[in-house]
Amino acid sequence: MSQFDKIQTVKNNFAKSNPNYLKGMFGATDVMPLWIADMDFEIAKPIQEALQKLVTRNIYAYEFNTGEVFKSISDWNLKRHQLQLNPKSFVQVSGVLTGIGILIRELSKEGDGILVQTPVYHQFFKVIESSGRKVIHNKLKVDDGHYQMDFEDIERKLKTLNIKAILLCNPHNPIGRVWTKEELQKLVNLANLYDVTIISDEIHSDIVYSGSKFNSIVSLNNSEKHIAVLGSPAKTFGMQSISNGYLYISNQKTLKQVKHTIGSLYLDHGSIHSANATIAAYTKGEEWLNDLLIYLEKTMDWIEDFVKNELPEVTLFKPEGTYQIWLDFSKLNLSDAALKYLVVNQAKLALTPGDWFEGSHTQFMRMNVASPLSKIQQAFHQLKKAIDEGLDCSFNETESNTDCCSC
């Protein structure tokens, strides 16, 4: 039995299973929560020990350790991604979204456009709009069942619209692409041509499966002006509630400017728990991560087989990275409301609705699969049962006149 097979029973108030959230978002509480992108797994032993060491001291005086944190991130990236980073070019922020919000404000002014590749992590819209900037949609294309960047559309928009930054997601949540070096270089070249900065959210960079390789934006040719937001170890080591975000800025002028802004707001004041947990993760967590990746890959293979053999009406976009899967239900020919009813009320699953990531994706859902395989298998069996039985007669289609069930 793998350590990741353990079903957790700890008492908690986690967002993903909080009944108030579930009721508000899905209208039901008796659902398996597979929506938020975090893990059901216990963190690696070295991180547990680092945190325990701190809490048993019972003294919480000011304590900082950012120098060691930046060194541990640099060493990790060199080892895992052959990425040479200068520990002096980091800035710590409380989280990735905070970092993105600050960068957007530093690199653009109100009314400017920020380009995003949709469907994309829904909080990108909020972080852009709440700073008074405009979201410019660049839709990803699906070619032969694979998501691709639409470079023609990017260039047309960079040429004609007032765009100051591209907010890249690599690996891409929710569709699971790990962008290739060639794709990224093309994007960098376009950004350079039109004098636009790429802000690359690389929070999922360590969750990459065999056959794919993560390339940071800062590893490409002529990428000096672009910025990587290294969010790890939140996603990598399951530390969402205790981790910080790290900006990596090669350009010295921008680095100085951003450091000044962050320092003036005292946003670089991270907690020692985050710092020491991060150091433990990056210096002693590699074996745990390797085991996790093997486990997740096995889960992905099981899902792929199950969908192919048992759920031919569902299209799976098998991810190259991240522990999210992107499912297309459009072949079921259900109205949007009927699909939601089938998944929530009949299959008893809380999946993230696709339209959170881009309005027209109402027939898509994202499932977080960083859970024990037995739980994921149960979720898929529930889904199959609901699809096989068909839409329940108790479903009441009030907003659309689709012929939704045969009773």
Ligand SMILES: Cc1ncc(COP(=O)(O)O)c(C=O)c1O
């Ligand atoms: C692409 C991406 N960026 C950022 C975040 C959130 O990062 P943070 O909690 O550090 O702000 C997530 C969380 O799911 C994510 O998927």
